[in-house]
Amino acid sequence: MSHFQIPPGLTELLQGYTVEVLRRQPPDLVEFAVDYFTRLREARALAAAALSGDHEPERDAGPGADASSDTEDDEAVEAPAPSRFNRRVSVCAEAYNPDEEEEDTDPRVIHPKTDEQRCRLQEACKDILLFKNLDQEQLSQVLDAMFERTVKVDEHVIDQGDDGDNFYVIERGTYDILVTKDNQMRSVGQYDNRGSFGELALMYNTPRAATIVATSEGSLWGLDRVTFRRIIVKNNAKKRKMFESFIESVPLLKSLEVSERMKIVDVIGEKNYKDGDRIITQGDKADSFYIIESGEVCIMIRSKLWMFKHLRDFWGPVWTL
Numbered sequence: 298m299s300h301f302q303i304p305p306g307l308t309e310l311l312q313g314y315t316v317e318v319l320r321r322q323p324p325d326l327v328e329f330a331v332d333y334f335t336r337l338r339e340a341r342a343l344a345a346a347a348l349s350g351d352h353e354p355e356r357d358a359g360p361g362a363d364a365s366s367d368t369e370d371d372e373a374v375e376a377p378a379p380s381r382f383n384r385r386v387s388v389c390a391e392a393y394n395p396d397e398e399e400e401d402t403d404p405r406v407i408h409p410k411t412d413e414q415r416c417r418l419q420e421a422c423k424d425i426l427l428f429k430n431l432d433q434e435q436l437s438q439v440l441d442a443m444f445e446r447t448v449k450v451d452e453h454v455i456d457q458g459d460d461g462d463n464f465y466v467i468e469r470g471t472y473d474i475l476v477t478k479d480n481q482m483r484s485v486g487q488y489d490n491r492g493s494f495g496e497l498a499l500m501y502n503t504p505r506a507a508t509i510v511a512t513s514e515g516s517l518w519g520l521d522r523v524t525f526r527r528i529i530v531k532n533n534a535k536k537r538k539m540f541e542s543f544i545e546s547v548p549l550l551k552s553l554e555v556s557e558r559m560k561i562v563d564v565i566g567e568k569n570y571k572d573g574d575r576i577i578t579q580g581d582k583a584d585s586f587y588i589i590e591s592g593e594v595c596i597m598i599r600s601k602l603w604m605f606k607h608l609r610d611f612w613g614p615v616w617t618l
Contacts, residue, residue, distance in 0.1 A: 308537055308559070313497060315563040316426060340503040406442040406524050418443060418518055421468040425493050427529055430536045430567055435528050442524040446517045454509040454517065461498025461505065463519040464529075467491055470515015475508040487512070499525050540565045543588045 314333055323329035410418065418440055422428055428436060448454060448470060457477055472488040485507065488494070498505055499522050520529075540562045544550050550558060567590065570576060576587065579598060 311563055313500060336506060340506045403523055406521055408444040414445060417468060421466050421518055425466055427496060431532060435532055439520060439528055443518045443520050446519050448511040448515050450511060450513060452511045455505050457505055457508045459505045462522050464495040464499055464525045466493045466518045468516040468518060471512045473510045473512050475510060500530055537562060547588060
């Protein structure tokens with residue numbers, strides 16, 4: 298299948314959609330996909346209109362925005378973040394390709410924190426999906442670069458149509474997600490003391506697709522656009538390429554079509570284990586398929602060593618039946 302070429306931007310586009318599916322668990326994937334990509338198209342149309350100086354087209358909530366109250370509305374409803382780039386419409390015109398190997402010449406951003414702040418930040422970020430694939434050094438750089446922002450009741454965190462400047466993680470507080478369409482503003486959801494938002498505008502250079510307003514006093518942790526792209530977007534792109542390579546190297550999966558392998562890449566996850574950790578136990582229900590990224594595992598049957606497996610070996614469906 299090597300004669301197939303993946304169009305530029307396709308993997309990132311599907312990755313954003315997959316993240317939303319995993320977060321929201323929609324009952325109807327087709328309807329959710331229609332809504333997600335329709336909103337993304339409207340957001341891009343808005344960006345094009347802003348660049349050409351035309352009147353802003355009508356638009357709905359960000360891709361994947363849910364009409365119900367969903368505390369994990371992250372990037373879909375693409376709404377949040379204070380905007381120091383509000384005056385820079387050109388930001389949305391900047392091209393960014395995470396696959397390009399470019400020198401990291403930007404100075405590392407560090408916002409000093411007390412031990413108490415660091416602990417609160419780590420607690421707020423522990424379940425953020427976008428941070429899951431970061432190694433310890435990368436996560437430490439992200440946490441160093443994040444800054445605390447406290448908000449008051451009725452304070453606008455971001456406004457619909459603004460350029461993306463920061464990604465936000467919610468530590469505490471409740472926030473309404475508001476979308477203006479046909480000159481009418483309506484609520485499409487709410488964040489309740491957890492979650493994150495703002496990544497789509499940073500990943501795709503699109504304007505904010507909704508307005509986020511605090512409905513209580515709260516605290517947010519922000520990550521600037523440059524650091525977000527340099528570490529998170531680039532790391533996720535590299536991980537995806539690595540996963541694609543892994544999948545292509547597994548004999549069991551070589552017969553799959555390219556589109557089928559890409560679906561596996563979309564949902565593959567990474568887990569870290571220490572020396573001596575038990576990954577699966579004989580007799581347990583088989584619910585996962587494993588590919589070794591690095592390290593070595595030993596497989597035992599009836600407590601007797603049976604074989605070792607190394608880099609890019611796989612197991613799961615056979616050994617656990």
